Amino acid sequence: xxxxxxxxxxxxxxxxxxDSAQPVASRVVALKYLGHVSPATIRNEMVRLEEEGxxxxxxxxxxxxxxxKGYRYYVERLMREEAPSTEMGLMVRHQFHQVEERLEDWAxxxxxxxxxxxxxxxxxxxxxxxxxxxxxxxxxxLQELLALLVVVLQQAQVRQQLLPLPEPLEQDDLSAIGRxxxxxxxxxxxxxxxxxxxxxxxxxxxxMEAVAAILEAEDRSSYEPAAxxxxxxxxxxxxxxxxxxxxxxxxxxxxxxxxxRLLPFPAPPRGQVQVIIGSEHxxxxxxxxxxxxxxxxxxxxxxxxALVGPTRLRYGRAVGMVRFVASLLDELMAASFGG
Amino acid sequence: xxxxxxxxxxxxxxxxxxDSAQPVASRVVALKYLGHVSPATIRNEMVRLEEEGxxxxxxxxxxxxxxxKGYRYYVERLMREEAPSTEMGLMVRHQFHQVEERLEDWAxxxxxxxxxxxxxxxxxxxxxxxxxxxxxxxxxxLQELLALLVVVLQQAQVRQQLLPLPEPLEQDDLSAIGRxxxxxxxxxxxxxxxxxxxxxxxxxxxxMEAVAAILEAEDRSSYEPAAxxxxxxxxxxxxxxxxxxxxxxxxxxxxxxxxxRLLPFPAPPRGQVQVIIGSEHxxxxxxxxxxxxxxxxxxxxxxxxALVGPTRLRYGRAVGMVRFVASLLDELMAASFGG
DNA sequence: GTTAGCACTCTCAGGGCGAGAGTGCTAAAA
DNA sequence: TTTTAGCACTCTCGCCCTGAGAGTGCTAAC
Numbered sequence: 206x207x208x209x210x211x212x213x214x215x216x217x218x219x220x221x222x223x224d225s226a227q228p229v230a231s232r233v234v235a236l237k238y239l240g241h242v243s244p245a246t247i248r249n250e251m252v253r254l255e256e257e258g259x260x261x262x263x264x265x266x267x268x269x270x271x272x273x274k275g276y277r278y279y280v281e282r283l284m285r286e287e288a289p290s291t292e293m294g295l296m297v298r299h300q301f302h303q304v305e306e307r308l309e310d311w312a313x314x315x316x317x318x319x320x321x322x323x324x325x326x327x328x329x330x331x332x333x334x335x336x337x338x339x340x341x342x343x344x345x346x347l348q349e350l351l352a353l354l355v356v357v358l359q360q361a362q363v364r365q366q367l368l369p370l371p372e373p374l375e376q377d378d379l380s381a382i383g384r385x386x387x388x389x390x391x392x393x394x395x396x397x398x399x400x401x402x403x404x405x406x407x408x409x410x411x412x413m414e415a416v417a418a419i420l421e422a423e424d425r426s427s428y429e430p431a432a433x434x435x436x437x438x439x440x441x442x443x444x445x446x447x448x449x450x451x452x453x454x455x456x457x458x459x460x461x462x463x464x465x466r467l468l469p470f471p472a473p474p475r476g477q478v479q480v481i482i483g484s485e486h487x488x489x490x491x492x493x494x495x496x497x498x499x500x501x502x503x504x505x506x507x508x509x510x511a512l513v514g515p516t517r518l519r520y521g522r523a524v525g526m527v528r529f530v531a532s533l534l535d536e537l538m539a540a541s542f543g544g
Numbered sequence: 545x546x547x548x549x550x551x552x553x554x555x556x557x558x559x560x561x562x563d564s565a566q567p568v569a570s571r572v573v574a575l576k577y578l579g580h581v582s583p584a585t586i587r588n589e590m591v592r593l594e595e596e597g598x599x600x601x602x603x604x605x606x607x608x609x610x611x612x613k614g615y616r617y618y619v620e621r622l623m624r625e626e627a628p629s630t631e632m633g634l635m636v637r638h639q640f641h642q643v644e645e646r647l648e649d650w651a652x653x654x655x656x657x658x659x660x661x662x663x664x665x666x667x668x669x670x671x672x673x674x675x676x677x678x679x680x681x682x683x684x685x686l687q688e689l690l691a692l693l694v695v696v697l698q699q700a701q702v703r704q705q706l707l708p709l710p711e712p713l714e715q716d717d718l719s720a721i722g723r724x725x726x727x728x729x730x731x732x733x734x735x736x737x738x739x740x741x742x743x744x745x746x747x748x749x750x751x752m753e754a755v756a757a758i759l760e761a762e763d764r765s766s767y768e769p770a771a772x773x774x775x776x777x778x779x780x781x782x783x784x785x786x787x788x789x790x791x792x793x794x795x796x797x798x799x800x801x802x803x804x805r806l807l808p809f810p811a812p813p814r815g816q817v818q819v820i821i822g823s824e825h826x827x828x829x830x831x832x833x834x835x836x837x838x839x840x841x842x843x844x845x846x847x848x849x850a851l852v853g854p855t856r857l858r859y860g861r862a863v864g865m866v867r868f869v870a871s872l873l874d875e876l877m878a879a880s881f882g883g
Numbered sequence: 884g885t886t887a888g889c890a891c892t893c894t895c896a897g898g899g900c901g902a903g904a905g906t907g908c909t910a911a912a913a
Numbered sequence: 914t915t916t917t918a919g920c921a922c923t924c925t926c927g928c929c930c931t932g933a934g935a936g937t938g939c940t941a942a943c
Contacts, residue, residue, distance in 0.1 A: 584918075
């Protein structure tokens with residue numbers, strides 16, 4: 206627990222540093238934030254803050270910079286969460302109602318909105334039900350011996366795959382098979398499907414094996430990166446001057462398996478925004494970055510909304526925006542998919 | 545037309561520069577490429593090459609660097625196209641047969657392969673038929689008053705959208721409607737659909753209006769960027785030391801509308817690989833980059849395979865790989881979708 | 884407990900300098 | 914006529930030095 210004055214100084218340092226990206230001098234704190242004390246007093250307090258690990262100096266005679274611990278204290282106790290203004294909220298809502306009613310578009314728009322309002326990278330993953338469950342399947346004839354298998358998952362995501370046919374079939378036959386299998390297998394996961402392959406006709410069996418494979422692939426894939434936006438915004442931050450930082454971050458985004466290691470696991474509880482600051486992140490190569498994340502969707506199928514940026518992040522705004530966007534997606538999903 | 549020796553010198557400069565990313569000295573050319581002449585002779589020839597605009601010097605006493613014109617001559621007459629080795633070809637083929645039979649996966653894999661073998665950014669767009677045509681549609685019940693409209697396009701791409709229902713309907717009814725509409729509207733484009741909305745029942749009309757909207761959206765969207773890979777590879781090239789270059793390129797990739805301005809238009813003729821070098825590109829902000837592109841797919845629906853990198857590109861390998869991948873995709877598509 | 888004053892430390896931009904790389908030119912050799 | 918050795922010249926690059934400026938910590942007075 207910091208004294209009130211020290212807390213005020215820490216807050217000043219954090220906010221000024223976030224703004225200016227420059228180490229903060231005692232003079233600036235004294236003049237700009239705490240009018241009635243002299244820089245010398247501030248300096249004395251700064252020494253204490255530094256001893257306790259809330260701030261540090263890049264070099265002997267530079268100003269102070271918040272440490273991860275300092276940011277943590279700020280986020281915990283000093284930050285004011287910055288919800289979007291009512292007009293902005295309305296505007297964003299309006300944007301959402303203008304795009305097609307498709308999960309992918311919502312996710313993309315959500316990421317765009319986040320990246321635009323906080324200068325950081327936004328990642329939105331599609332909600333996933335684990336295990337994935339079948340809602341409906343359909344076979345569409347492409348050629349004499351080739352059909353397209355269209356699988357609708359419980360969460361209304363659609364997956365497709367080509368399916369070679371053992372014998373020529375007409376669209377009517379394919380439709381009938383699709384309908385009958387859909388009715389029999391609706392709501393089942395990969396395991397259920399596998400366990401009930403016995404007793405199917407050879408053709409039906411081929412179809413359901415493909416369906417099971419799709420469901421399994423869905424379960425395996427760590428995250429479907431529905432949308433990543435704001436790379437440009439993030440990389441234009443001064444901390445990415447050094448090219449190595451850029452490559453670091455790109456490495457994490459390209460190897461799709463690594464997205465899972467970027468986002469918090471387990472997902473934060475509903476309605477809560479989780480903030481991971483710098484070295485708090487288990488992945489040590491992310492120690493210079495912060496992640497602000499929230500879950501959305503139903504308990505059975507949640508997606509993640511996240512912002513990733515340098516630790517020098519506008520936490521107040523980031524948390525406010527992530528909360529807003531997550532609850533907006535919640536609303537939209539509830540309206541569309543119900544319980 | 546260059547004399548044989550000058551051409552040999554130009555080739556040496558291009559190949560050495562592509563390798564080393566450093567201006568090439570006369571000494572290097574003499575020793576490494578043309579053993580029997582002295583650096584002085586090379587220098588004399590270089591003066592001529594420079595006068596004619598094939599090479600240039602970054603500053604008075606540096607080695608030489610190819611100009612766009614130099615690269616053009618190299619690509620046109622000196623380059624040896626580097627097809628993948630047979631074993632590599634087989635390996636890649638094998639990889640393709642291992643992924644699910646889905647266009648998206650193929651496109652992604654194609655981009656990964658390209659980016660890995662040429663250190664550059666790979667862009668693969670999905671084949672598009674213009675105008676887009678309906679192959680099949682399906683309605684899946686989600687809630688009492690909400691269905692998922694699944695639209696299969698002629699090229700076996702799948703699009704979906706939520707569709708509010710005016711009245712409660714059972715899955716059987718929805719299926720029947722889907723089947724009947726599919727049969728009546730198969731093979732039609734947006735305009736056809738619009739022109740035949742009269743005479744449909746209100747419900748059918750709602751569905752087909754949504755379908756028309758989807759087809760129109762498909763026609764409008766300039767390119768579906770099916771896969772972009774190799775950002776990391778591309779950005780680790782020395783020409784991206786300066787951060788502005790990085791932001792430039794990212795700008796082009798993020799604004800999805802701009803992908804259309806990156807890729808050559810009209811698409812190169814079948815079986816041909818088009819090379820656009822530096823300032824030859826109509827988009828002036830791409831004057832430091834080269835694009836190597838080929839079309840694939842059927843005449844009625846072509847996609848593009850492209851590599852984007854700094855002008856200092858391994859053209860021989862790039863052209864060979866693009867040709868190989870494009871023809872591989874051709875094969876796969878032909879096998880899957882027939883005529 | 885606070886503050887003015889001051890010496891101290893460190894960074895940063897600029898200038899000078901020497902080493903090195905590579906050239907163009909000239910004059911001799913082939 | 915072409916090639917080449919030799920050499921002076923130019924330009925970059927890394928290095929060191931320096932002075933200005935920023936910001937601190939400490940001390941002593943308030």
